[in-house]
Amino acid sequence: MRETFQVRDTILTVLVPKELDHHTAEEIRIGADRILERENIRCIRFDFRNTEFMDSSGIGVIMGRYKNIRLVGGRVSAAHVNGRVEKIMRMSGLLKFITVEQERSWETAGQKGGSYGAHE
Amino acid sequence: MERTNEMVLEFDSRSCNEGFARVAVAAFSTQLNPTLEEVADLKTAVSEAITNSIIHGYEQTVHKIRIECKIVCHDFYITVIDYGKGIEDVKKAMEPLFTTRPELERSGMGFAFMEAFMDEVVVVSKPGEGTQVHMKKTMGRPSHPFEE
Numbered sequence: 580m581r582e583t584f585q586v587r588d589t590i591l592t593v594l595v596p597k598e599l600d601h602h603t604a605e606e607i608r609i610g611a612d613r614i615l616e617r618e619n620i621r622c623i624r625f626d627f628r629n630t631e632f633m634d635s636s637g638i639g640v641i642m643g644r645y646k647n648i649r650l651v652g653g654r655v656s657a658a659h660v661n662g663r664v665e666k667i668m669r670m671s672g673l674l675k676f677i678t679v680e681q682e683r684s685w686e687t688a689g690q691k692g693g694s695y696g697a698h699e
Numbered sequence: 700m701e702r703t704n705e706m707v708l709e710f711d712s713r714s715c716n717e718g719f720a721r722v723a724v725a726a727f728s729t730q731l732n733p734t735l736e737e738v739a740d741l742k743t744a745v746s747e748a749i750t751n752s753i754i755h756g757y758e759q760t761v762h763k764i765r766i767e768c769k770i771v772c773h774d775f776y777i778t779v780i781d782y783g784k785g786i787e788d789v790k791k792a793m794e795p796l797f798t799t800r801p802e803l804e805r806s807g808m809g810f811a812f813m814e815a816f817m818d819e820v821v822v823v824s825k826p827g828e829g830t831q832v833h834m835k836k837t838m839g840r841p842s843h844p845f846e847e
């Protein structure tokens with residue numbers, strides 16, 4: 580099992596759970612902010628490879644982290660975003676603030692974890 | 700006789716019940732033979748309404764949330780009810796990006812998603828008495844090729 584929070588250099592990668600709702604967004608918020616307080620993080624990368632569901636609570640937790648890290652000149656990105664999640668992100672205007680790493684889901688299908696982090 | 704089927708769900712307004720309620724409603728909807736997209740739309744709308752009851756209606760104290768579902772032919776009707784704080788100005792509350800709780804990282808998108816993903820959304824609310832969100836979505840393909 581991969582950890583929910585992984586720090587490499589100044590990058591915090593958050594492995595987003597299967598369902599990102601009010602309940603799980605709280606856990607992400609608390610965990611991520613604890614790391615942001617202690618470590619020198621310049622980029623938060625939300626990894627959606629396992630995520631099948633997201634609602635407005637997901638928008639809120641990503642925007643909240645964006646506001647925090649922007650204060651130190653950092654940025655936020657999202658990876659392995661499926662069509663549904665991207666639609667929700669687009670409708671909310673979130674895509675004006677974060678970058679989505681372009682990658683087709685079939686390129687990663689069946690090799691979960693294989694190429695993870697290799698390009699970082 | 701109309702082909703109808705009804706279901707009622709009542710549970711505590713704890714955030715850990717959000718996933719359960721979404722899945723229960725989605726499972727009930729499968730008898731309409733909906734597309735994956737339609738089920739996803741329904742789940743998102745239900746999740747928004749329940750989250751609102753927990754955060755805004757009950758302000759994170761534990762009380763009951765009631766969900767009433769009804770299927771009539773290809774129409775799915777769902778009402779999410781809380782007996783909480785209520786909404787002063789429903790029209791204003793439903794405007795995209797309007798939120799009364801920015802400090803809780805709310806972004807004012809809940810009603811916008813409900814309206815985008817359901818065919819009808821009607822909110823009935825009274826300050827001090829609670830809120831009812833009535834939604835309707837036509838879903839599923841006719842099971843018989845000559846039907847409709």
Ligand SMILES: Nc1ncnc2c1ncn2[C@@H]1O[C@H](COP(=O)(O)OP(=O)(O)OP(=O)(O)O)[C@@H](O)[C@H]1O
Pocket residue numbers: 635636639747751752755756757781783784785786792793797798799800804805806807808809810811830
């Ligand atoms: N069940 C409810 N009881 C009381 N007030 C509510 C209820 N549902 C919504 N509201 C009010 O309507 C506003 C708008 O709701 P909406 O779901 O659109 O946005 P939000 O919940 O503030 O943010 P988001 O859904 O993006 O997290 C809320 O901020 C709140 O003031």
Ligand SMILES: [Mg+2]
Pocket residue numbers: 635747750751805808809810
């Ligand atoms: Mg809401």
